[in-house]
Amino acid sequence: MSNHNHQQVDFELLGKYLSGEATPEEGVALDNWILDAPENRKLFDQVSVIWNQAKQQQGHQLPDKEKLLHEIKAHLATAKVYPVRKRLYLSSIAAVFLLLAAAAIYIFFFREREQVIRYVNRATGTGIYRDTLSDHSLVVLNSNSNIKYPENFKRTLHLTGEAWFDVTSDQENPFIVSVGDIYIKVLGTSFNVHQQQKTIEVAVKTGAVMMYRDNQQIIVKADELGMYNVENHLFKLDSSFNVNSIGYVTxxxxxxxxxxxxxxxxxxxxxxxxxxxxxxxxxxxxxxxxxxxxxxxxxxxxxxxxxxxxxxxxxxxxxxxxxxxx
Known part of the structure; x- marks a missing residue:
């Protein structure tokens, strides 16, 4: 996605992003592409407007794809070309490109909606819940916390609250936890994530993890504590952590x-x-x-x-x- 030529944008990824179905890694990739150049940001904003307008018009019904394609062809047929006035010519091309982009991601959005994604939700009250995932990774969910992941688990989940993870190693498929507005990426390790109102803390017992957001990241190794400030969006690394903080598991x-x-x-x-x-x-x-x-x-x-x-x-x-x- 990090290409300054906005015509290289992945329409399928845009569709997943705008529909809220992009994985954490895909979301980061698109965020980085948006930040790469002002043209990318402008294109994204324009497509977002078209997307939202079309979504409001369609409501909960699936769009007629043939009709939508006909409208795109009609727009292309009526688009005026001004060979002398280059700026107006380029504006027409940009408008057609935007319509094509919005149509492609909108069709993708509804095509994906036809395949219902089922999620697993695990929530705790005052007690603690232990869950072994399909990849054999262990999750211990602390009190008043929640995890959510697709039934077709692909080593990506969302956490609210606090949980301990003992992740099985898989070099080709990293394990990713999204919490708040950051992500935690691991290959195989054991660590604790504690989301609080002003901070998110990651205490690593074995191995190492990466905490990241946009273009910021820190590596947290065994016996270290990684901290993220929710208000100023900054990461910080501490050389140790209180073992009592993970005593509910260990x-x-x-x-x-x-x-x-x-x-x-x-x-x-x-x-x-x-x-x-x-x-x-x-x-x-x-x-x-x-x-x-x-x-x-x-x-x-x-x-x-x-x-x-x-x-x-x-x-x-x-x-x-x-x-x-x-």
Whole structure:
């Protein structure tokens, strides 16, 4: 797409882009083509106008392709040529080109609509959802999050919220996650994506990923944190990240002077339990301790001894009581 001659534009890609069916990579390719030259931007804007007008006129009905082709031929037949006044001649050619472009992508738009694309939606409430995709990649969806991808999964999906990905390696087919207005591209790795109101963070445990938007990009390697500022559209790289941020998946924690309220919030997600403070004052007790894939019984025994509290486990609920805080 990065060709300054706007006549090299891919009409099929334009159709998918305007209909919202372009893949993340195709969307980036078209965005880059638009930015390559003012002529490209002008052409895209003009085609978009024709597209929207035709869409409003057709409503939900499929267009009569033969009639549309007849109209294009009629327009070509009536187009005037001014051999001396070169600018007017070029304007006529440009107008015909625009009509052809709009017609081609519009026909493509409705032709694709005839083939209904079915999507898989996975959403969570307060719990965590694990999903193994058709390529054997693992997704762990954190609470209050959502992923969406076509039933005919082609290693591209959209995320809202937070999720952990353990992606199977496929050198020829990169795995792409779209979140907010950026994309994350990987070949095979494990990483966490956390979308927040002002930032999008990607913590990489193994391998490497590329975070990109338009012509900006950063490479995030193992044990690094990539950050994207939603307001100023800038990327930033940090040399490390807090292991507790992905503890809901790994069950590896390193609590340092953390309040008991903060600790149990992490444990509730990781172990799918509910913790009840029978004495609310205990929420402010603080402690430091690492836990790596320990049982919930072991963890609360450590908490009991360290903070002089009583932890009672009944099914999936833990009750914390006592005077507490040594």
């Amino acid at each position: 069950r590896i924690f390193n609590f340092e002077n953390a309040s008991l309220k903060e600790i149990v919030a992490q444990l509730e997600k990781a172990y799918d339990i509910t913790v009840v403070f029978e004495n609310k004052k205990l929420e402010n007790c603080t402690m430091s301790s690492p836990f790596e894939n320990k049982s919930i019984k072991y963890i609360f025994e450590v908490i009991s001894i360290t903070l002089n509290v009583e932890c009672r486990i009944e099914n999936n609920t833990v009750y914390i009581s006592g005077e507490g805080c040594n």
